[in-house]
Amino acid sequence: MGVELKAEALGRAAGRDKQIAVPERPVLRRGVRLRRSGDAVMLDGADKRQAFTGKFARESLGRLAAACDGTTTRAGIAAAVNLDEAVVLKSLALLWASGALEEGVRPGESPAVSPELACLLSRLGNSTGVNPSWTDAAARLDRATVHVAGDKDLAEATARCLDGVCEVVGDLDELPVTDDALVVFFETRRSRPELAELRNRCWLERRSLLRVRADGTSMTLGPYVDPAFTPCLECGAADEGDDLPDEPPQQAHDLVAGIVAHHVLALSSRSIRTYLPLDAGIIDLTTLSTRYRPSATRPGCPTCSFSKGTTASVPPSSAVYEASIALPVRKFLDTNGHLAHFHSKNMKLQWQFRDWPSCPRVTLPEADVSRMAGAPPPVADRAGVGRPEVALMLAVAFGIRERSDGWVQRWTAAGGNIGSATAYVVSRDASVLPVGGYAYRERDHDLAQLTSTALPGERPLLLVVTANLKKMGAKYGTFGLRLSFCDGGVALSAARKVADQLNLASSLVTDWDDQVLSEYLGLSTAEEPITAVMEVG
Template sequence: MVAEVSAETIGRAAGRDRQITVPVRPAVRRGVRLRRAGDAVMLDGSDKRQVFTGGFARDGLGRLVDACDGTATHAELAAATGLAESVVHKSLALLWASGVVEEGVPAAQQPSLSAEFACFLSRLGNSTGANPSWTRGADRLRRATVEVAGHGPLAEAAARCLSEVCTVVTEGGQPPADGDMLVVFFETPGSRAALGDLEQRCRRERRPLLRVRAGADAVVVGPYVDPEFTPCLGCATAGEDELPGEPPEHAHDLVAGLVAHHVIALLGRATMTHLPLDAAVVDLTTLATRYRASASRPGCPDCSFSEGPTAPVPPAGALYEAAVAIPPRRFLDPKGHLAHYQSSNIRLQSEFREWPACPRLPLPAADVARLGGAPATDPAKLDGTDVALLLAVAFGIRERSADGWVKRWTAAAGNIGSASAYLLCRDASVLPVGAHAYVEQDHALAQLTASAPPGDAPLTLVVTANLKKVVRKYGTFGLRLALLDAGCALSAAREVAGHLALDFSLVTDWDDEDLSRYLGISPTEEPVAAVLELR
């Protein structure tokens, strides 16, 4: 899928979003180049393929990039290229987001590293955006200490890979004065017995432990166990498949290289890694990789807050939450934030479902002034104006600008609006009897059916999660966000109902299949997330 970001959008965002960094004295990343390809300009050497289009890309971008030598400020670049400083700023924001430039560092302040490794950190350092310059990644590694333990040949091979970029000590070696150290243990059938004692030591000393399990045909890089925020090793490996046999000698360097890559990514933050939250199972023949999240088992005495017997494996819901969890800030991928400014994701906020074949029922304008002042105290009779106000605040659009930006009354993840509202009416004095979908962009109802729904409440609000829409941006994380959106919408609806003195009750148990069948929706694409009855 093509991800398109415009210089205008990212430049405007850089002025108000502190998570977007624009280098003050930009320098071209080592190992990358721009080249003309027909009417477009191609970026070679970056972590992913990039194409720049448009008149400025053809005529002015190369001139600006040539002037980025790491010493010139935006004003100086503007003077040197004849461009307006505002154009320089938004162009540099796009170049940073695309992996072309980084913060310049004077030669005297650059660490002494091989040219190849410096190029590696610079060229791929755009993968996470955590480092303003390759020198920051190098400094992170210089201050890091890694202890290797477990299977001797694998530990020795990993030490050879890591020794030139960070401090490596063998099992039991003394850490530096500040005490920061990552412990890497290579588990095989022959070394497994020593893992338990090492884990206990790491827990006492509050040190993170990376377990690497190697077998005859696969290697598991992970779990990463940190007493501050991860499940314990027992929970993280519960239900794990066995890896029979010892790793073959010819695979030692491959396993060590895989581990070294992820350790460098974890410590230097210059390249992508599945750590610290997931474990990766890598086939040693095909390199096919699958990922596994870890979660605490209920009742675990080491990492669970619940009491009672320890469950044999974590429940499915906990594993899903772990699989989509956001890591602690020091491990966060800041560059992932740029997805908010991709054109396809911006368009999502103004894409709406319309139900074009269904009859429309216009709603009265939402009178939000009724929500000012003290809440009503006398029980109110439900009518169409109440319904219109409740739907508008919980699910509706507050404002739409000419450039496509949408403002909503209630918070929505990514401003997408994944919560859909359906009304099941049984009282003709409120709305026509039947099922209605709220069409938020028109502030109207689309009547899906005139058949009376089961139940006895005059009006039932059904909130569903529009997964097809939200997963286009967030993937599997979208389910969690859609449920949060439904919770926000439901909270807003309850606040409105309470302020208007309407009688309402939250339904805590419903039949998904019956509701889905009645509304004509798919439980897998649009699950029911909440139900509220209004009287």
């Protein structure tokens, strides 16, 4: 199923978002075209096929694209096609995000590369969104230097693939120690004894190393090792084992070399997608099915760990999870991925609210945010908690400020503006709320009563924060778990600020029983884990 981007949303964001880099002098990417197909305009030849719909696309998009010759500015294009410049900006933002446009080549700056390579870099350049023009990718390749070592047959096959693409040197001493230099080592049964020395030298000399392991049935591309930001090779390959039963078959040499050359090109040019540098890929040489494995540091590793003590045999699962969702360093950041924020299905998430339709409602007074102004009263004048205080705390920490102009504005920041943190209130004091458990409905600023059963405890109120993993996972996948815990912490910090300002007694609960609270509130620990708990009053 495809994704939908709207020109209106992108155009609104283009003026304020630095990661939406609409070309100043746009030109169609090499090898792409726009064509009319029924009621839509199709984009062919880009890294993914696109369809543009609507009256503007049918009547004006083709002539607007034709005016993008790489030398004319946005204002000049607007004048040429007789359209408002703001409309042109929105349209260009959509075409850029769709992979149709790039920055025009500046006079005298066209690199001397083959037409085929230029077309490849231009057509696939939208895959990462790093290079404004294909010429920037070609310049990166021109600076790149690679040393290929290890298994002789695989090294020679890879060097042939990279010939004419980037510089390949035969001796490590000829390789400069720069960000544009890379060592590739092919580990097979016969070349394995050479790896330890090269691995140690690259780490000591701060050189980037890409290890490729191959046997009779599979290859492992990675880990990529850079002393500046990755674990060492021993940690990255800790769970592989020592068994290399046989050599890769002769007929697989060109396949292995081609895959490696593809990813070296991706690392160097930043115009093609790659799972490097953070993950390794284990590829079956018969079916080409691929599994991905992140690199994580083993606690106690003398090479890359800050912790002291006995070195763990493999990284713990928590470290593997953190490595699997980690963002790459700025050098390898995929800015094109930022556009996911503006996919229609993701923007709709901010408008999705849970309702608890079968539960009775308990009204809350309007949140009086004016009480947050000025200095808090003296501690000696400790206030009691009532419904106005509960309403203000829930509104500021979890509630909606206003809904307008296509955006939901919240009082407290939330990852992706989705609002993954859900608030539950447990009342033990009937003078505040009838005894029982409640869910806060932020859209309507009221409470849904889940149960009237009492929960043991001394404080009048218990605030329980949970993570809506289903909602966060729809946009962020496994990364959503970490964002959900971050959202829970931010929301609870806001609730504590309100409590302090109102001079309410409050204290964090650092050790709670997940099972007891989840059963009481009717939660699934797998789909809606508890992220924070606070006693109030």
